[in-house]
Amino acid sequence: MTDRRSARTDEKPSTAVVPIRVPCGRDDALEDPRLSDVDEWGRSERFRALARSLYEPVYSKWFRVRWEGLEKIPDEGGALLVANHAGAIPSDAPVIMHGIEKELGRPVYGLADYFFRTIPVVGTLWARGGGVSARPANAYRLLREQGQLVLDFPEGTKGPSKSFTDRYQLRRFGRGGFVEIAMRAGVPIIPIAVTGSEEAMPVLFRLPAVAKVLGLPYFPVTANLLALGPLGLLVPFPAKFTLRVLDPVSFDVPPDQERYSKSRVMDEAERIRALIQESVYDMLRARRSVWFG
Amino acid sequence: MIQALETDPNLEMILGMGAHAPSVPFERAEFVRADQNYSIVNRIVKATQVDTILHTFMVTNSAGISNRRVHEINVIGTMNLLAAAGASGSSVRHIVVKSSTLVYGSSARDPNTFGEDTPRSAPATHSIERALLEAESLVRDFAEDNPGTLVTVLRFANVLGPHLTTAISASLSRPLCPSVFGFDPLLQFVEEDDVVRALLHVTRGGIPGLYNVAGEGRLPWSEVAGICGTRLVPLSPYSPLKIHPLVRLFDLPPELEDLLRYGRGVDTRRLAATGFMYRATSAGAVESFIRAKRLRRAAGRTPASYTYEYDVEQFFAHSPSVTGPAGT
Numbered sequence: 001m002t003d004r005r006s007a008r009t010d011e012k013p014s015t016a017v018v019p020i021r022v023p024c025g026r027d028d029a030l031e032d033p034r035l036s037d038v039d040e041w042g043r044s045e046r047f048r049a050l051a052r053s054l055y056e057p058v059y060s061k062w063f064r065v066r067w068e069g070l071e072k073i074p075d076e077g078g079a080l081l082v083a084n085h086a087g088a089i090p091s092d093a094p095v096i097m098h099g100i101e102k103e104l105g106r107p108v109y110g111l112a113d114y115f116f117r118t119i120p121v122v123g124t125l126w127a128r129g130g131g132v133s134a135r136p137a138n139a140y141r142l143l144r145e146q147g148q149l150v151l152d153f154p155e156g157t158k159g160p161s162k163s164f165t166d167r168y169q170l171r172r173f174g175r176g177g178f179v180e181i182a183m184r185a186g187v188p189i190i191p192i193a194v195t196g197s198e199e200a201m202p203v204l205f206r207l208p209a210v211a212k213v214l215g216l217p218y219f220p221v222t223a224n225l226l227a228l229g230p231l232g233l234l235v236p237f238p239a240k241f242t243l244r245v246l247d248p249v250s251f252d253v254p255p256d257q258e259r260y261s262k263s264r265v266m267d268e269a270e271r272i273r274a275l276i277q278e279s280v281y282d283m284l285r286a287r288r289s290v291w292f293g
Numbered sequence: 294m295i296q297a298l299e300t301d302p303n304l305e306m307i308l309g310m311g312a313h314a315p316s317v318p319f320e321r322a323e324f325v326r327a328d329q330n331y332s333i334v335n336r337i338v339k340a341t342q343v344d345t346i347l348h349t350f351m352v353t354n355s356a357g358i359s360n361r362r363v364h365e366i367n368v369i370g371t372m373n374l375l376a377a378a379g380a381s382g383s384s385v386r387h388i389v390v391k392s393s394t395l396v397y398g399s400s401a402r403d404p405n406t407f408g409e410d411t412p413r414s415a416p417a418t419h420s421i422e423r424a425l426l427e428a429e430s431l432v433r434d435f436a437e438d439n440p441g442t443l444v445t446v447l448r449f450a451n452v453l454g455p456h457l458t459t460a461i462s463a464s465l466s467r468p469l470c471p472s473v474f475g476f477d478p479l480l481q482f483v484e485e486d487d488v489v490r491a492l493l494h495v496t497r498g499g500i501p502g503l504y505n506v507a508g509e510g511r512l513p514w515s516e517v518a519g520i521c522g523t524r525l526v527p528l529s530p531y532s533p534l535k536i537h538p539l540v541r542l543f544d545l546p547p548e549l550e551d552l553l554r555y556g557r558g559v560d561t562r563r564l565a566a567t568g569f570m571y572r573a574t575s576a577g578a579v580e581s582f583i584r585a586k587r588l589r590r591a592a593g594r595t596p597a598s599y600t601y602e603y604d605v606e607q608f609f610a611h612s613p614s615v616t617g618p619a620g621t
Contacts, residue, residue, distance in 0.1 A: 033520045033580040040511050040558060041405060043481055117401040117555065120475020120530045137404040137411065 020120055041109060041142075042127030043124045048107070051129055052098055059098050062238045063091065066293065069245035070103055073190060076142035079248065081108070081181045083192040084276050085159030085200040088220035090195045091236050096151055096243065097130060110151045115217060123179045136181055143185035144255065144281050154269070156269065161218040164202035168195070168284060170277045176269035179251075183265070186255030188248035191272050193279035199290045200236035240293040244279050335377035342384040344498060348374055351428060352421065353393040356460045358548040360420035367424040368431070375435045387443040390432050394448045394505060394559050396425050401422055408560045409448075409503045419548040428614040433616065443501040447491055450507030450559060453578040454485025455585030460546050462582060465521040470541045471553070472514055474527035477513040478556025482574035484581050494569045505559040508575040514553060521583045530554070
């Protein structure tokens with residue numbers, strides 16, 4: 001039996017950044033009342049454009065970001081970008097997102113701890129700027145179903161919270177979840193090595209007791225804090241940022257499997273960590289000055 | 294719902310049951326008044342040999358209703374209904390249960406989109422969520438015990454539309470509307486027509502299973518308020534009181550407080566795969582709601598609505614002297 005009142009519409013899951021309204025087939029079709037362009041992830045391109053125009057001087061004048069191998073990032077289709085993470089309040093995430101959106105003109109969604117969502121104002125701005133909480137289901141939906149670029153830092157908070165004495169020593173790459181997601185979504189992993197992030201906000205030591213009281217994942221005392229006072233929370237040092245995009249890593253496994261060999265996943269995760277670590281050392285060998293590259 | 298069913302000539306008999314008198318006229322359906330936990334349903338099912346039960350009376354909004362009654366209606370009511378349907382020699386072949394996406398809860402750890410099989414991220418804290426979860430688990434058990442009966446559970450997102458009043462639509466109707474400071478959650482709505490159409494779709498098609506029902510797309514709460522022309526009043530996200538002022542000031546049910554922080558999105562592709570076409574998106578549901586609202590504001594209250602008069606209805610239904618259509 002068919003519903004006489006229903007009219008045919010071509011409904012299918014939208015892959016657009018901003019969900020396209022499906023015509024609703026009503027006689028007196030309702031006009032689209034949407035006022036904003038916030039998508040289902042909470043990202044708003046208008047907000048991003050504003051954020052980019054504000055961040056552009058920081059990106060090109062303060063950090064003087066230089067990319068190598070940007071052409072290895074595809075113009076379309078899903079890919080998981082994986083980078084090393086450093087500097088108490090890491091500048092690498094906004095730099096990578098800004099750079100790719102500026103150069104390639106396609107959005108980047110950044111995965112981060114759900115902790116951000118719980119902070120008033122910050123959580124909302126974070127989501128409008130393309131932040132997504134790091135759940136496997138979220139990454140899968142973005143990569144497989146919507147073919148987006150997703151940025152992940154597999155080190156998690158272990159990266160930015162490490163002391164300056166451990167600089168550029170990549171931490172464990174989680175439990176390899178990022179590899180499993182890329183396999184399941186059938187997308188390549190594109191490793192990115194970043195230098196400059198450690199010197200932008202060096203962590204001298206941590207205060208675990210303070211972090212506990214404030215409910216934060218870690219509380220770093222940075223050189224910026226000592227040099228600039230409270231302003232040091234916001235202002236990173238003008239270290240020269242260099243980012244090198246490495247060759248995409250593809251896995252010849254079928255997507256959408258329930259499970260993948262854990263040993264294969266861990267091996268791949270370690271291999272990617274080693275690739276980034278090697279490139280970071282390579283870039284540091286070539287770097288003459290922290291501030292001028 | 295019944296009005297929509299009445300248009301189907303293949304249905305032999307339609308019987309409505311409820312604790313309140315119907316607010317719309319029926320052309321050929323009959324109506325039985327029942328108590329709140331439907332203890333009478335067993336006798337009715339036996340007497341009438343119905344083959345399909347539409348279970349739409351579950352409470353999904355705990356404003357102005359005690360936890361005890363929520364439990365009584367959702368859990369005990371469902372239990373009675375399932376007991377009646379599962380009795381030996383029962384004629385019931387299909388049960389359709391109207392549930393809510395409240396069963397997913399709303400927390401910071403949530404995935405962006407809930408599929409039908411995605412588990413909750415945090416344990417249920419609100420009585421209404423617990424009652425719905427319990428009722429759904431009763432339904433699941435029933436489906437396992439009675440493989441011969443089709444069981445459909447539809448989880449509806451927040452409903453908006455021209456006629457229905459919910460806690461959300463009531464807030465949006467006022468000039469001031471609550472929000473939690475610093476939070477702007479993404480919400481998904483389903484238009485009230487689509488609710489009825491989804492129920493019809495699964496009933497007529499005899500489609501069993503568990504489905505989310507929600508319009509496509511999501512809107513931030515600030516945008517919903519913007520479309521509806523109400524001003525948001527940000528309330529402190531931290532409250533020393535056990536009951537957040539949100540609940541007291543705006544008589545919003547407590548389960549909406551979490552929703553106004555983290556929102557909720559559901560995957561609706563499973564129902565779409567059965568051939569269901571939504572008429573409205575989430576934004577469309579908001580638009581449809583606010584258009585009706587504007588009309589009511591401009592033209593005053595809608596004309597006096599139908600009231601159920603038992604004698605009159607009985608006369609139209611059973612008197613041999615009624616030969617033409619009953620009209621209203």
